[in-house]
Amino acid sequence: MISLVLVMLWHRRGQAFTLALLGLLAVTSAVAAPAYLIAADRAVAVGQIATAAPNELGLVASAVQDERAATEDGAPNPAPGGLQFGDVATALIALPGFTYVYSAEYHVIGIDPNPANAVRLVYRQDVCAHLRILTGRCLAAEGDVLLGEHTAQRLNLRAGDSIELRSAVPSPDPKKKVWLPDGKPRRLLIAGTYRPAEPSAGYWGARGYFTATPETGPGEPIFTAATTQQTMDHGRITLAMDGRAGPAALHPDRLGQLRTELQNLNQSTADLGMAVQIDTEMTALLDRIDIGQSSTRLLVPVLAVPLILLACFAIFLTVGYGLEARQGELAVVALRGSRWWTRWWLAAGESLIAVLAGALCGCLIGQLLVNAVAAIVFPDGGIPAGWSSLRHAPLAAGAALLSVMVAQRRQFVGPVAALLRRNPSTGNGRWAIAAEALAVLLAVAASVQLVLSQGSLTGVGLFAPAIVMLALGLLAARALLPLISRYAVRALHRGRLGVALAGLQLARRPGAGRLFALLVATVAVAGYATCAVDTAAAGRAVEATLGTGADRVLTVQAAQPQQLLSAVRRIDPEGDFAMAVTRLPPGSSTTDVPGLAVDSTRLAAVAAWPGDGPGPDEVADRLRPELPAPPAFPGPDVAVDVSASGLTPGTKGLRLQVSVSSLTGLGDAVIELGELQNRSGTYRQRIVVCQEGCRIDGIGLARTGSFPTTAEVVIRGVRATGPDREALPVDRLADPSGWRTSPDVRLARSPDGLRVTFAAPVSESPLVWIKPASTPDPIPVAVAGGRLPADVINGLDAKPTLITGTGTLPAVPQLGRRAVLVDLEYADRITVTAGPGNTPQIWLNAAAPPDILDRVSAQGLTVVADVRSDQVRRRLEQQGPAQALWFHVLAGALAVLLGAGALVLAAAVDRRRRVEDLSALRSQGLRPGPAGQAMLGTYPALVAVAVVVGLLAGAVAWLVTGWALPLAGPYPPDLPLPGRPRVTVLLAVGAVVLLVHTAVAVATGRDLRRQVTGRGTL
Known part of the structure; x- marks a missing residue:
């Protein structure tokens, strides 16, 4: 019996090979999804690590020690060049794959004349290897220091000069932003000036040495040796160990272990009760990796599920096609009274062996295919060793074999008379209708569940895209084939025989509806993948440009x-x-x-x-x-002419203020000019920020006591004093429409200026501003x-x-x-x-x-951050959603191949029947032209319609379910991200699918045309 089945396989080796390919694609899809997830998880981790900030790639263990207190207690000071953190240091060393740099620092004064600026005196291990010495030499002897190039230029210092430094502490008075001495001064030698070779290199950790702040000046520390730093008189000193994770610590396969080690480290320091602080942003990096990987685990199954279902449907369809062509053989076997297992083996053995052979090959092909794709898409992500993804292969193979068994259920249980019929049922029975109705109900239920769960891709929601696309394909087939039949009848009445015969072949072929549904579903999967990929790409572009704000954004101090x-x-x-x-x-x-x-x-x-x-x-x-432009004066010396009346003598009243802004960006200032009296007066003040002129932002009248019930102030002039200085024109100053103030203050024109009247009741506001109407x-x-x-x-x-x-x-x-x-x-x-x-x-x-x-x-x-939109775009492309969507590209390609394979097998099975029918018509006088049109136009027409309907089905499925996909991650930014793809991209993909499927359909019909037209001429 086995030999008979093998002979049957050889006799129909073309069909068996195609069926084996479909089985291969089914198992390949099942193996490719988990294999891709493993590769994508590694790629997400590698990409996030490569684009991480320096403070996310290491940790800092720091402690503040008081050297004087240690000496008084008799406790030894830390040894120069090393930090003795006891058990904490041991815990740090226990972290494998980390390299450590020791450092110590405290603030010093004496080099900068501004008491608000202190400089950090820093010892850092191997610092000379990471500096570019511009003048002089690097550190060689005790008492040597290195000065930053900008600091040296600003203070007119050079290599070989001596400077006097002393440790400093901030003033305890929060109102005084100055530094106070905290040690004896020491004379030091400037050995050289430096520039950091790579300020953002990991060696510098997250210490922020080269970031200027108002308290530390231009952001260039003074580097020195450990001995010099320790022997200089100082009190509090910050000791630190900067640990940077190397490739071994950040290996994608041990990130979970790294998280555990960091948690244990924090717990150990807490248990010890030591005053050592562990600072790290590595947990944020690990969290970001976990979020990205969770997105891939949601996005990949979205198309892996329909791909596997399509493969099983394709096997079901092609096996059914093949058995319909063999119904005569099976009828003979049944008439001879063969036992059920013999009948079953002869019916199923051929298909089972082909599918099983393809499934075995698919296990290897799936892994190798993902390896090839990962090598191209994730060149730096690495491909994990092992075959753990094969754990899903038996399930896929079982589903493929089950599809074979279900496809031939009629041949097992059907009567012999049904097997002898030349025109079997067209699939319009109640079971077929019930199955299609069930598919539609499942699609509705899955979509509703997706909405109710607010887009949660769990449970039935995960299958929603697959079920929706399958249901739309079945509905399209149910609605379209009757239309094709009517069109064919009309074409026949009009004498268009070729078109009529092609249409009737499609409408009355029993499996044409299922083939059309399969082609629609395959195109829908490709269209859905296109929607996801293009929408996500457009969203990343929006996030990189609109989310950044511009092509490049500099954040300054x-x-x-x-x-x-x-x-x-x-x-x-x-x-x-x-x-x-x-x-x-x-x-x-x-x-x-x-x-x-x-x-x-x-x-x-x-x-x-x-x-x-x-x-x-x-x-x-x-x-x-x-x-109009705001009033301005060319000062720095301003004079305001004011007269006041109605003030109660001997009591506190009003103080005059003026708010100005430099015209050249030197700053803003609010200046007190003095207390008003019941007389005319001129109030003068020198304003530092107005060296090159200022605009007037407002003239203020501040209450120093309680306002009188009535008071009147006349502002007669605002002018810059000194030679060649012009006053503000009186007409502009006196015009009330050029100023605005609070409602309880009235402005009016007076002969000599602007009259300001305070009415009763007076506002409780302690300050009234009269502002120019320049805004x-x-x-x-x-x-x-x-x-x-x-x-x-x-x-x-x-x-x-x-x-x-x-x-x-x-x-x-x-x-x-x-x-x-x-x-x-x-x-x-x-x-x-x-x-x-x-x-x-x-x-x-x-x-x-x-x-x-x-x-x-x-x-x-001073620039403290430099963000470029293209850098943001590259970082987004390394995150989970972008990495996962490459599987959608792969799934779309595999779906197109499934459709092409089913089309080839269906055409091969139809070959004999169609040749017989059209050859008979040729012998009855059918011309070669209509016969050739019938042969060449049947499947190309089916493909053309299926591509159009499939693109529409994919677009509809995207509108119904695509909104739930985490294309921008589980926490998308609050930006107007696009929700649908570009129509031109969707049409371009449809054109490619149409070209591929049409080429397959035409290739299968050309040989048939030669056979039919040749027979008809004999």
Whole structure:
């Protein structure tokens, strides 16, 4: 019996080979999914480690020791060049794969004349190997120090000079930002000046040596040897061990063990009760890796499940096709009274052997295919050794063999008369209809469950895309084939024999409906994969550009808004590539929305902008309406002429203030001019920030006691004193429409200036500001996220500011879909006491010059962060969702191959029947042309319709279920990420699928055409 089955296999070896390929694809899909997950998990880990910040790749064990206290107690000081942390050091050394650098530091003064600036005196192990010595030499003897190049230039020091340093501590008075001496001075020799070879190298850890701060000056420590540092008189010293994880510690296969070791380390230090602090951001890195890997475990099965189901459906279809062609043979076996197992073996053995052989090959092919894809897609991720992914192969092989058995159920239990029929049933029986109805109900249930679970891809929700695509394919086949039959009948009546015969072949072939459903489902899988991949790619582009704000964003140290504006405008006078930006201070309420203040004159040239809504030029015009320039004076010496009346003699009354902002970015200031008297007077003051001129932000009248019921102040002039200094024109000063103030204060024109009258009852406010009307009031804002909860936002001075909406935006760059946008200069003008900006930034476009960092430094600004959108894009492409979606590409390709294989086998099975039918028609006088059209047009027409319907089915399935896929990770940013693919991309993929399937269909029909047209001419 086995030999008979083998003969049957050889006789129909083409069909057996195709069926084996389908079995191979089924098992390959089952093996590829877990194999890809293993490779993707490793790639996510490797990618996140490669793009991690330096502080995420190591840890710091630090302790503060008081050297004087240790000496008084008789306890030994730490040995020079090493830190003795006892059990903590032992625990650190127990972390395998880490390298450690010892360091110690304390603050010193004596080199910088500014008492607000102290410098760190640092010993760091092997520091000379990581510095570029510019002048002099490196450390060689006790008493040697190394000075940073900028510090040396600023203080006019050079190698060979001697300096006197002494340890320092900050002043205990929080109001005095100065450093106080804390040790005896010592004379030291400047051995050389340095520049760090790589300031961001892992060697420096997270110590921030080269980051300037207001307390430590320009961000260049003084390096010295351990002996010099220890022998210098000092008190408190910070000792640290910086550990950096190497490749062995961060190996993808031991990240879980690393997390456990870090937890044990923290626990051990807590148990010891030691004053040693362990700082590390490695847990954040490990958490990010876990989040990325969890996304891959959700995204990969989404198309792995439909791929396996498609493979089983393809086997079911092709086996059924083959058995329908062999019904005569099986009928003969049944008529001879063969026993059921003989009948079963003769019917199923041929297909089972072919599928089993393909399944065995699929185990190897699946792993090798993923290895090849991983080598291309994850060149740095590495391919894990082992065959653990094969654990799913038996299940896939069992499903494939079960599909074979189900496909021939009719041949097992059907009557002999049914096997002898030349035209078997077309699948419109109640069981077929019930199965299709069940598929539709499952699709609806899975979709509803997905919605109710809020997109949780668990349980039935994981199968929702597969079931929806299968149900749409079955419904399309059920609806379309009757239409094809009607079209064929009409074509026959019109004499178009070729088209009619092709249509009738499709409509009346028993398995045509299932073949059409399979082709639709395969195209739908490819279309769904295209939707996921293209939507995710577009989302990453939005996150990298709109989420960053511009092509490049420089974050600078504390700078006042006017200082930032002036510096950026000097860097880029034409406004071609740079824009000043700062965030509005956060509010105290949870309903407050974040805000961004930008130099709107450059918004269109620099900022990334959402595709929907008003354009940046339109928004800039709304945010910055034309208004007169604020009053200004060329000072530094300002004089204000004022007369007052109505003040109660002998009591405290009003003090005069003026708020100014430098015209050249030197800063802002609020200056006290003096207490008003019941007479005319001139109040003078020198303002340091007004060396090159200032604008007036406001004139303040501060209550020093209780306001009188009535008082009148006349501001007669504001002028800069000195030669060739002009006063503010009286007409402009006296015009009440050019100023604004609180409602309980009245402004009026007087012959000699601006009259200010306080009415009763007087406001309880201790300070009344009279501001120039050089900004709109309320200030215009653009809002993203709908109407604001209140008509106020936090201004640059963190105080409520009235606003008026000018329109809505899809999103504010960098902040997202719930934020406000305001003009930075107007926001600065409307505040009289604006402090340093909240996260001051300089946004740059692609036209920024290569030396932009030097230009920023030349303006006195220190860059503390430099973020580029292309770097963000590369980092996003290393995260879990992007890595997982490469499997969707693989799944789409495998689905197309499944459709092509099923098409080949169906055509091969139909070959004999169609040749017989059309040859008979040829002998009855059918012309070669219509016969050839019937042979060539049947399957290409089926493919063309299936591709169109399949793309629509994939798009519908995407609309129903695609929103639940974590394409941007489980915690997506609050940005208008696209929810659907580009139509052009979807059509391009459809054209490729159509080309492949049409080529297969035409190739299978050309040989049939030669046979039919040849027979007809005999």
